Amino acid sequence: MAQFLEWSEEISVGVEEIDEQHKVLVKLINDLNDAMQERRSNEIVKEILNKLAEYTRIHFAVEESLMRILGYPGYEAHKAQHQELIYSVLDLAQKVEGGKSGISFELMHFLKSWLTKHIMESDKDYSDHFLKAGIQSKLKKRSWIFGLWE
Ligand SMILES: [Fe+2]
Ligand SMILES: [Fe+2]
Secondary structure (H helix, E strand, O other), X not given: OOOOOOOOHHHOOOOHHHHHHHHHHHHHHHHHHHHHHOOOOHHHHHHHHHHHHHHHHHHHHHHHHHHHHOOOOOHHHHHHXXXXXXXXXXXXXXXXXXXXXXXXXXXXXXXXXXXXXXXXXXXXXXXXXXXXXXOHHHOOOOOHHHHOOO
């Protein structure tokens, strides 16, 4: 069966390390969707949501440090987008925690379209800047950045 959200070359930003991290986010969103479809317990949903929130924070921190190091001019605006999503996810996790809400189709679609749009517009914009700065050769797959998560 097709996944809820498929990673494809279309959403590649051209920097392998960042693509690898986006694939992890895609997988966690799919896990969350599966848990909702299969009507898994609140405990399981909470666990996936926490993983998603944690990994999202790590991923955003990595992007933001690279943006600062490489002098990306859109840093502040990009960071503000990240912050907004973090707040939405935390708010949601709290609602699930308090039993006030479950995971809905609307929410899954919000996450899916947020991620896709953010990658295709905002992340691609900084990655163009990174690639011009010649970062690709410096970022090897499974570098220290990945070590933060595993
Ligand atoms: Fe990203
Ligand atoms: Fe981003």
